[in-house]
Amino acid sequence: MRIHLRATTAVVAFLTLTLTGCTPANPPSTGAEHSTNALHVHGIVSDPQGTGFLLGTHGGIYRASAEGELGRRVGGNDFDAMGLTRIGDELIASGHPGSNTPAELGEQNLGIIRSSDGGATWEPVAYTGEKDFHALTASPDGDLYGQAADSNLLLKSTDLGATWNATSGKPLAFGLAVDATGRIIATTIDGPQFSNDHGASFTPLVDAPDIQLISASPSNQRLVGVDSEGAIWTSTADDTRWHGAGTAHGTPQAIAITDAGEILIADDSGLTLLPVTR
Secondary structure, eight states: OOOOOOSSOOOOOTTOOOBOOOOOOSSOBOOSOOOOOSSOEEEEEEOTTSSSEEEEETTEEEEEOTTSOEEEESSSOOOEEEEEEEETTEEEEEEEOOTTSOGGGOSSOOOEEEESSTTSSOEEEESTTTOOEEEEEEOTTSOEEEEETTOOOOEEESSTTSSOEEOSOOOOOSEEEEOTTOOEEEEOTTOOEEESSTTSOOEEOTTOOOEEEEEEOTTSOEEEEEETTSEEEEEETTEEEEEEEEEOOSSOOEEEEOTTOOEEEEETTEEEEEOOOO
16 A cells, blocks of 8 residues: 655545655655544554564554555554564564454453564463553563553563563653663653663663654664654664754654664654665
């Protein structure tokens, strides 16, 4: 399914996300068209079975091409994917069931669910019906970190989400990412914080923008974030400075960065792929 915008105001069909196609400004900007997305995007990860992306949305997992074009929903599940991350070929998600979500995945909250076939099918793994993880991320060594909506404890799993143990850290995270050095970054109401001890403690990330959304590239070498003013920032594991990379329109929903440095962002203007800036 290929989606284009007209030069006039775009009309968004039910259960459809718009795709912006404007030429990036200097600095790059997401699309100038403004509309309300019927499907809210909570997270974006690289597709383990292709060259594009997977979107964790309010109505299931959707595919997007490497060029940022929206595709169809993956599988038949319509669950609300509040959290989504990837370890190798495995997808890890959390959230709430939809109208046709199998009952065995959780009737109130999904807890932790896992897919080994790119999101086509899912199995319950932990906290079924109990917890809703809004923040999930994976480290380079395959560890999972997450925080459920009912607690400010940071949890860690070393077995693809089957068992979890609390770290000492209590960052009350909006988002989590881990870079290639193993440094955990949490975006919080008090600004970004980081941990170099596997989440045991967190310290304010000084000289960093007030990032609200954050994501790491598949190799964990690159980081991308969006601050409270909608500015997009990037950093790398070997250069902890943050560099401006563009601007979002309206409220940013989710963001991702490729190993090459391309940025995919969902905001009020739809879905936009920004070019490599550094």
